[in-house]
Amino acid sequence: MEIYDNSFSDQNVYGHIANLFARFEPTAGSYFLDFGCGFGRLAEVVEGRYGVKYVGFDINEPGLESLRARGFAAHYADLGESDAALELVRRVLPEGAVIAALCTIDTLEHLPDPLAALRLYARIGRGHSVPLLVSVPNVAHTDIGAKLTVGRFDYTEAGLLDHTHMQYFTSDRFTSLMKDGGWHEVHRHDVSLLRSDQHFPAQLPVLAPKAPLAELLAGIREQADGYGYVNQFVRAYLPGPETAKAHVPYVAAREREDAPFLSVVIRTVGRRIETLRESLLCLTAQTCQDFEIVVAGHNLDVQRQIAVEQLIAELQEGVRVRTRLITVDGGGRSAPLNAGFLSAEGRYVVAFDDDDLVFGNWVETFKSLEEVNPGQLLRATAAAQDWDRIRGSDAVASRAISGMRMLYPDKFELIAHLVENRTPLHSIAFPRVLFSNLGYRFDPELSTAEDWDLIIRVAPLSGVASSKVVTALYRLWKCGDNSASAHDQFEWQSNYFKTLKKINAAPLLLPAGAVVKLRKMYLALERLQGHVEIDGDSAVLVDPQIEDDARIEQLRLRYHELINSLSWQMTGPLRQIRRILRRQPRSRNPRIWTMNEQDLEFHIRQILNSSSWRLTRVLRSLRRK
Amino acid sequence: MMAKDVLPHLGRLRVHSILYGNEPHRISQAVAHLERAAHVALEQGVFDRIELAYGDCSPSDELRATVLAQAREDSALAAVEYHFFDANLGSAQGHNRLLSIGNSEFVIIMNPDIMMAPNAIVELARVFSDQRVGMAEAKQLPIEHPKQYDPATGDTSWAATACTLISREVLKALEGFDHQTFFLYCDDVDFSWRVKLAGYRVLYCPAAAAFHDKRLGDGGEWSVGWAEKYYSAEAAMLLAYKYSRQDLAESIYAYFKNSGDAVWLKAADEYARRKSVGELPVQLDSAHKVAVFTNGAYANHRFAM
Numbered sequence: 039m040e041i042y043d044n045s046f047s048d049q050n051v052y053g054h055i056a057n058l059f060a061r062f063e064p065t066a067g068s069y070f071l072d073f074g075c076g077f078g079r080l081a082e083v084v085e086g087r088y089g090v091k092y093v094g095f096d097i098n099e100p101g102l103e104s105l106r107a108r109g110f111a112a113h114y115a116d117l118g119e120s121d122a123a124l125e126l127v128r129r130v131l132p133e134g135a136v137i138a139a140l141c142t143i144d145t146l147e148h149l150p151d152p153l154a155a156l157r158l159y160a161r162i163g164r165g166h167s168v169p170l171l172v173s174v175p176n177v178a179h180t181d182i183g184a185k186l187t188v189g190r191f192d193y194t195e196a197g198l199l200d201h202t203h204m205q206y207f208t209s210d211r212f213t214s215l216m217k218d219g220g221w222h223e224v225h226r227h228d229v230s231l232l233r234s235d236q237h238f239p240a241q242l243p244v245l246a247p248k249a250p251l252a253e254l255l256a257g258i259r260e261q262a263d264g265y266g267y268v269n270q271f272v273r274a275y276l277p278g279p280e281t282a283k284a285h286v287p288y289v290a291a292r293e294r295e296d297a298p299f300l301s302v303v304i305r306t307v308g309r310r311i312e313t314l315r316e317s318l319l320c321l322t323a324q325t326c327q328d329f330e331i332v333v334a335g336h337n338l339d340v341q342r343q344i345a346v347e348q349l350i351a352e353l354q355e356g357v358r359v360r361t362r363l364i365t366v367d368g369g370g371r372s373a374p375l376n377a378g379f380l381s382a383e384g385r386y387v388v389a390f391d392d393d394d395l396v397f398g399n400w401v402e403t404f405k406s407l408e409e410v411n412p413g414q415l416l417r418a419t420a421a422a423q424d425w426d427r428i429r430g431s432d433a434v435a436s437r438a439i440s441g442m443r444m445l446y447p448d449k450f451e452l453i454a455h456l457v458e459n460r461t462p463l464h465s466i467a468f469p470r471v472l473f474s475n476l477g478y479r480f481d482p483e484l485s486t487a488e489d490w491d492l493i494i495r496v497a498p499l500s501g502v503a504s505s506k507v508v509t510a511l512y513r514l515w516k517c518g519d520n521s522a523s524a525h526d527q528f529e530w531q532s533n534y535f536k537t538l539k540k541i542n543a544a545p546l547l548l549p550a551g552a553v554v555k556l557r558k559m560y561l562a563l564e565r566l567q568g569h570v571e572i573d574g575d576s577a578v579l580v581d582p583q584i585e586d587d588a589r590i591e592q593l594r595l596r597y598h599e600l601i602n603s604l605s606w607q608m609t610g611p612l613r614q615i616r617r618i619l620r621r622q623p624r625s626r627n628p629r630i631w632t633m634n635e636q637d638l639e640f641h642i643r644q645i646l647n648s649s650s651w652r653l654t655r656v657l658r659s660l661r662r663k
Numbered sequence: 664m665m666a667k668d669v670l671p672h673l674g675r676l677r678v679h680s681i682l683y684g685n686e687p688h689r690i691s692q693a694v695a696h697l698e699r700a701a702h703v704a705l706e707q708g709v710f711d712r713i714e715l716a717y718g719d720c721s722p723s724d725e726l727r728a729t730v731l732a733q734a735r736e737d738s739a740l741a742a743v744e745y746h747f748f749d750a751n752l753g754s755a756q757g758h759n760r761l762l763s764i765g766n767s768e769f770v771i772i773m774n775p776d777i778m779m780a781p782n783a784i785v786e787l788a789r790v791f792s793d794q795r796v797g798m799a800e801a802k803q804l805p806i807e808h809p810k811q812y813d814p815a816t817g818d819t820s821w822a823a824t825a826c827t828l829i830s831r832e833v834l835k836a837l838e839g840f841d842h843q844t845f846f847l848y849c850d851d852v853d854f855s856w857r858v859k860l861a862g863y864r865v866l867y868c869p870a871a872a873a874f875h876d877k878r879l880g881d882g883g884e885w886s887v888g889w890a891e892k893y894y895s896a897e898a899a900m901l902l903a904y905k906y907s908r909q910d911l912a913e914s915i916y917a918y919f920k921n922s923g924d925a926v927w928l929k930a931a932d933e934y935a936r937r938k939s940v941g942e943l944p945v946q947l948d949s950a951h952k953v954a955v956f957t958n959g960a961y962a963n964h965r966f967a968m
Contacts, residue, residue: 315780316804316872322696323778323874325689352781354699395805398876421883428814428869435869437814438807440966444883508879511805 040100041196043077051143051173052080054227054272056087059139061225061274062169064088068138069131073117073159074145076101081110090138093130095123117149120158127162137163141171144270146215147205153286156219164277170221173229173272177206180259180266181236184244184252197235198269205286209265212273214287222278231269250545257544258499261477298360299385299405300329300467303378305371306392308335308342313393313436313513315349320395322357326402331361332381334374338365372480372488379473379480386416388467389489393436395511396464403509404467411503413469415496419448420465420510426517439516446512450502452494452549453556456541459490465510472496481540484533491537498547586635593638594630600645601627605658609650670785671792674768676701676710676828680775681757682719687729689776689876690717694733694743696778696874702739704784710769713784716744717775718761720751754824755850756842768831772824772851778874779826786871787828790817797833797863798855801826801873810867810962817866820955820962821855826873833858844905844944847890849898852961853905859953885968889926896930901937902961905944906954 046052066089075094095115105112115123146152193201243249259266366377407416424440472478480488701713724747734743800822812819840850880886903912919931
């Protein structure tokens, strides 16, 4: 059996190509041209089902012979020789022949210049709007990515990592290639495989279906673009405009040089123009102006949109050119945030409501955090203050009615955030790649707590860098104008439940340091419940000092206690006698302050294992009683 | 208050600000905000000419170039002036110097780190449709001042000169700020109360927002620098004395004297020195009609900071 001789199935790539072909309602008697046809196992199906005439082209003679033996037209063609291939096609088709479709299945990845092949197809198809049906393997299948994390990239004889592949495609790269080749996508019917031919060795923790690591990686991969389980991209195209691209797609610029540090996404429904003006003022007054403003207007009617546009027009030019309004209709509270975050261009993005206030160092503090913690979520501290609205004779204005209250901790604790949100949304900035590259969104299903939901989903991945500097002010409206009063308790609880269910269903990454915290919490809980009594000699370390300095300090203290203990002091003469009898030189206690961790552990062990210490065990147990 | 769409035409405006070693880029930023507010005010016709004048109390005139660079042909600010005082005059005397230079119908006194909202000048000017208004203060953000005001009329005990619009007529009638008594703090409280004694209203304008770059310390505490602590302590005794509350002045003096706090002791000593050499101010408001002394503040507060 030839390695490329795969039989037809409605579920495999042939079946998906046939399905796409049917959508173009082919005319009986027209021609189906299959480039890189191999053994052409599609031939019987397209002729049988749609009455078209199949013609195969390939450089692989066994495949061509197989087709001819089965009664189909098959020709040798080198797709690297465009002009010759075009001439061949013209020669083999009868005068006036109608082409129903061009097809190229799992072929482009074998070519050094797939762009040239696509342009050849475009020359054949452009004049008559002939569709092109294409499939290529997905190099970004979850299995391949997971194995790369453990250093494996396993070429195989055929399959996703066929050893003869010259090109590798993700969905994005494939889309770019087709566009550059002059083809406009009209249908998709990708083939998915939960376990690809790269799913080996299946016991690897990055692959084993129930291994937490595999679950975590697969979850992230699936979130990123939805193609994690796509084995082959199977798509249909019509001829489009030809581009001038001279080479296959590659990433030309790794990072955008001109992107601002921060995108500030302001969510507004246009009803609080006075506070929106104050929020914008807080932004224009920032010490660091390395940001853009995206005003995400949600369900704005004409009057409200004009009012928001006027506010933007009022801004000084230097800020106005960095500010744009996008309008979003429909959807819940998440809709404008998602639209704004997707339109953002900064390295980081932060959400801002149209009544939020910030101090002059808000952006500056985020930026300072980024300098030492690139890629992490950036969190500064927020203070809370009660506000209300007052109505004068002709206008409504806001008014502070309490002092500042420090309701939110000045350091982000993931475990605490699993219980409830302790971070106002405008006090935390997210790396934009979480949205643009990893597919994270504010959950559109949630009518409240969408901020908490997002924070606890992405914080475990990126980590959170915290600053104690107070840079944001959260206005707690005491006049009923807030999300807390707009949604009833049942709705809040229902949304919290949804979020908890979501994060509970997947493995959770905990930051370094979490083990000690969890141990302490667990032991404290056990004690409170009266389940355990742990004393100093227990094998369970109640308060382990695992930081280097603290550990050494703890060991010094232990050594000091041992050598000054009654047991050790009273057995000193015995050790002297034994030394003299054995004619050993007089030993001196080592200098405690010069010892490192290993030295201290050695000397402590020496004492604990000594016969003197064992001899006095009875005394020590009597004293405890 | 007048209806929202009726705006007065107030003639010319000068904006005065006193510098002392400020950061150049923050000056530029403040001017950009002011320029925008001036543009809106000119467009709406509340003023027909707006100028900006800085008085510099810094040890050297190195901010001259920064300030003069703000003058542009296409700016809404008709002029940008720089006056180097070559001495640290304090805010009260500094402003008096600037007041002696111009002759506009209105003056905005503001701190150099104030960033006005685009509509701030218009909203401040709006209330001067009532000719009984002597001065009008903008709402500072993000930390709003806690003093009480009448939500319907805006009437309040005093107006902070962090950002306040004052009519020249009133300034002239009162001969500006009392710089003999007040160096840095409470010159505005004193001026506000004299405005009231002269029969004018002092208003707070919550629709006129001005960003004042104040910060909270770690833990959210309100941190006070040496100058603010010393000069506000000194001013507390002098203000109480000036407004015929010698009893209160003496009680504050005794409190400072027994505090053991070096800054407060120094302030107490200065009060004692002035008293001994006869440099205390002439007393006003003997009937206690305008002055408010309550819990260490000069107005009833909505809350404690």
